[in-house]
Amino acid sequence: MNIKSVNKLHYLIALIAVFTSIEANAQEEIITVKKDSIIPKKEESKKSEEDRNVMLNAANNTGPREVNIGLPASVGGIMIQENGMPVVHAFWPELPTRTWRQSVSLAKPGLTKLSEVAITQGELGFAVSSETKLGSDTPSYVGNISSSSFGWIKGDVNASGKIAKNLYYTAGIYANYDPQSINFKFTNWADRTQIYRAGLTKKFENGKGKISILYKYSKSASITSHALFRYKLDGKVEEIDGFKIGRDNYMLPNGRFKYLDIKSGEYKWMDAGGRDNESFAHTVDIIGDYKLKNDWNLNYLVRGRYSESVSFNIFPTGMTQATPESGFTVKETGEVYTGSANSMILSYTPRTPLKTFMARAEIKKKTDKHQWRFGLTESLYSVDNFTNNRSFYYQAAEADPRQLVRQGAATGNTDADGFYNYNVGGEHHNGFDNKLAVFGSDTWEISDKFSLSYGLNLRWEKLKGDHYLTPRTPGFTLADGERTKFDHDWFHIGGSISGVYKITPSFGALADFQYTENNGLLTSYSGNVTPNLPKTRSPLMGLGLYYNHPNVSVVTQFSYLTRNNYLTRLNLVNPTNSSQNQVETVYYDIETTGITADIIAKPFKGFQLHYLITYQTPVYKNYNFNAFGNSYTYNNNSVEGISKVLMEIDPSYTYKDFKFWASFRYFSKQYANLTNVLFFAPRWETFGGVNYKINDHFDIGATVVNFLNQRGVRGSISGAELITDPAPYNDRLMVGTFIRPFTVEASINFRF
Template identity: 50%
Template sequence: MKQYIDKNFKRRRLSLLFAGLSLCASSSLFAQEEENQNLKVQDSVALQQELKGDNEVDGKKNGSDRNVMLNASSNSGPRDVNIGLPGSVGGITILENDLPVVYLFWPELPNKTWRQSVSLQRTGLLKMDELASTMGDLGFAVNSYTQTGTEKFQVKGKLTGSHFGWFQGDLNVSGPISDNGWSYTAGAFVNFDPSTYDLGYNNYADQTKIFRAGITKRFKDGKGEFNISYKYADSYTTTNYAVIEYGPDGEANEIDDFRIGRDSYIIRDGRVRFKNIDGGDDYWASMDGTENTNTSHNIDIFGNYLMDNGWNFKYSTRLHLAKASLLNIIPLSILNANAEDGYTIASTGEAYTGSVGTQLGMNSPEIPTTSIMGRFSIHKKIENHDVSLGVLEQYYDIDNYISNRSLFYQTIENQPQRLISPGTDEYGFYGYNGGAEFHTGIENKLAVYASDDWQVSDRFKLNYGIFFRHHHIDGEYSLQQRGVDFTIQDAEKTPINKNWFNIAGKINASYNLTKKFGVLANFQYTEENGRLERYSAALDPNTTTSKSPLGAAGIFYNGDWVSLVSQVTYLTKNNYLKRFNLVNPQDNTQQEQTTTYYDIETLGWTTDVVLTPFKGFSFHGLVTLQDPKYKDFTFNAFGNTYDFSDKTVLEISKVLIELDPSYTYKDWKVWASFRYFSEQYANINNALTFAPRWENFGGVNYKFNDHLNFGLTLVNFLNQVGAKGTINGAELIEDPEPYYGRLLTSSYIRPFTAQLSVGFNF
């Protein structure tokens, strides 16, 4: 299921830690954690956002949104913030109008219904403690607010493109309907992104369309407003991988027939054959068709009303209807074929010898989901207290989630060709529905929460909150083993009926020892149990409460031209679930699936500084030292017992550095962002690594006048070439030497890309 998803969502691992969380996250492609969909948003925001912010949730300020959308892996979503825990496929939690844009990242990924857009009134980074105290979840979040109707006619838009042929158009129009407070808004977002490689079967790797319309009613005397907003989204995306020659010291070298980031490792016709476990029919799925497209309808009703007693009542409700189709092709391993092995090219029948890639195909066709959500809260400033009380309701229905599976072979080249061998059927496929998935049912989360910002004195500030949640799931799954003849109609089904009570909370304190210098301390706690998607496989999952205490302490200094925060953080989380699709290190033609549970413990130290030594110049710097470890991590596979306890978490750099200089002169701004990652582990055994690397961005912005501006952004302008993430199929490798000179597959950062944008506002 989720463990095989698109790495662009699974591991967009960039720099920074925030609020003292100098802790990186990671996750193997075949060892997908199913718990925290909200562990990652990358942001070069300084730790000072603990003391000052520019975004809100429930009327409260939270963190800055600096560089949130600078993503070295793709154009489709925010950066990832790493907090020392394995990341989930969903990446960052994304909120709109204080509610999640999707209830659960699987099978509907957030970027299939949400993109950064001029049809959003504002966007920012939600701090971890705010997410804990208002959602009961662990991690960071992007919080955004829909553009509402305006009292005056307004047109704003943005056109963006790249030298690879990317085009993105974004437009919003708003204005008054009548003189009694009614107004309207309408927007359109279209994205046609070929990425940096030619697919062969389609012109675009990301084709997304989002349309919005809304009506606003503003009450007299500033009492509040009422909004109703409709959104339609249609999106498909494709994920690419790189073939590399692995070398000593984590080298990832290009091979003659494959350029990293410029060539496609996706089968050239984009078609995969499956047997549907919902009915047993054989069918072909296409990467550029409906089998890989998500559509959704979204209705939001939101607003606020200032009551006579001074309390501000805020409300946000949502009906979200979606049909999610996913088609993913995941590399497993690379083997060598000789003439006697009998491989032939499927399209021509020509004999083939050489390197052969083993691929896993997964398809979830048109899975219907329904979400109904509501947040209702009241807020009031009472002397030196800023009090909030709220209720959060989330209902979710998924109707017969399935994931069909098949395996096939392909050539190693740009736009590979499918192969037929004695072990496949006439089309080149085998292993139909080994590990196929199924579940169906509903989830309901009802929570109440309260928080208070207390200015105890001129020097001492205390922020605390508590969150209580009842979580109910009701559905069906099957313990029957999955194979070629498995169908959900014939399978014996097991009912699911679970109820859990969870608690979360926060307490943050800061104390000024002098006017500019002080100390701070933070503690937060979250817990959760299982969700329906944990029941997808043919096993009874462990739903023991997963607890996540987080503590931090540090110092801060706010001077005339320097602001600094230095903080140490400790974090643990237990009962992570991993589902592996493992490759036997002794025989790479053998695959095996297994499930295990484990814990994480992580300690980090972050120092974050912002310098403004002279007019127009700003410099943000961040240094992070971290060492997250696996705990109680054991499982059996291929007749052996493996223990990965005390191994460093995958894809973790123990040293992270971020440098962000910028200079503004009149209507011009020149900026850059450099992110350093020290050596990263590329398999869970810590035997394979990727060498240290820099990711870099730069640009120039020019404001022509109040209505027109231009921007040039350069991605990877130092033209770094290399792989990152994990090495597919290499989880159990213990000795790296036999792999020197071998061909492997992995993710990568984008090659040099020049992007030009034009923004307008009238």
């Protein structure tokens, strides 16, 4: 079996099988994966000339695209690694893209396959991998400058080289200022991120290894936006007069929000466009490698990290039709308001101190028949009193919405500043999480026809801290309750085994089994209930066939996976009274089966066509909860926001120094609420571009995002989780996430 088939095998398994447990109230920054080729060894993959244009994100430029694989879209659920360990211990409250971006200061970017993550980290999923670029004998100066038709500016430079004998340096600056496509009134940028790097490398005189000390400082602020639209029962949406999807702002124009500080009990204001929405982190890595006796090789990492993380997000909830009797007035003028009024939730976490210590040591050796590896990882993470403050408010359903004050109603009245229900659903936890693991793996070439890869991860985890069980009634602060302690010791097993059998030189069979275990996270204790933390088991099985030909390569894969004890916190709206809100913690399982076919064809010189089709059937299991005095059951309902049919069509043509390419992604119907009575119609996401190599030092590129100029929405419909009768929602104003409008981007790369 050749390398290409193994590459596609692992990607296909990943498409069906990646999912991670998340908190539903986490900020929705999409962190996903780059589908680089995956070579059949234990290291991270390297980029190849056949990489497809799959990094492009239809939502934003913040991180890699979302890969729809049959489970709920995660927040930071895809691990991002740098120098062999995750860039953050836990994706909440600090999202990986706050401290990591793809950059010219990183070498060997790629994708770590599913089995590698299971063996080395004991987790289900796969990871974006990267290594800090180190200095060498040859000086290197590289950079990238990018911009877009909406004013996006990104600058990224790195310099590396030799200082003295066996002593080398590296230094880099990454700066991203992205307004996206929304005309916010309180800030010029939806994403504002800077990353600074510096490092020294010392090679040993005996030539057996080297050691490097690397420093990184990151600072980041981001804003997630929504769109207002008119919903149709056929799943399509229409723009309304005065609001352009993907262009107009649907956040309070002044960007100022009032909250009740859970810790101090003081009422405060936060500025979404200023430092109140800015996280920072300091990271020091010591990395090295050394050649041991008997052909064993050692590599290691020691990391110390301090960060202060901020979380800011706005969640739309119920839409109310305001009448003169409803008690709504415009905050700025005091005039009576009639029309559509949208209830909104502010979710805000001020800077939370986070401390992390990580280490990894690994020895490996290659023989004629085996690739042995043994290692140890350690990750200690402490949180100093994480809090999430909540407040509710109303705004008019319009572009640059006016804030509304409500008085005299039976429920949902605001204060004079226009806010109410302070800290309903507010969160707190405090403590530490320690993971210590040993792992080992081997690739065994049993014969010319049969090879077997296998590995095992044994992990001890200690989770200890405190939280509050006090109900989050309006006006809740920590002074209203007493801390309750928790203390857990868990033992987890993870690992994988996969085999490839060559029936003929170009045709063969594939089999894979993977298993991981987990229990809980510190964030599991954020709510006012003692979380249910039995062991979460995630078995994955896959069977497939492959065929290789010089002009066409095909892999088909059938996969089955299940995961129990998935945790989410739902922000629910009473279907009979949209002014009533409730946060409910829910545990459920997910079961997914799928079949995927992946084809790469090269019918003539310079042209390549990639085609991928996936059919999947993700469903909820054991999904039961109570809210507003009623019981709800969603067993066997399709997973919200997930398409059953996915297609990708990626043609490219290279002629001399030009490369022309396009990417078409198809998503079938997606259910927009838990009851499956509301849905979004099928949609396409489209990209296209051209790259030109000017000479050995410069190349330029142009990309068009959404060249069909679709005004699409996706995901879920806020406030509609409990709706069972869709009829009242026809022609109704709703709020949701969206894909970027037609955008032109350009870039220039240089290297000396």
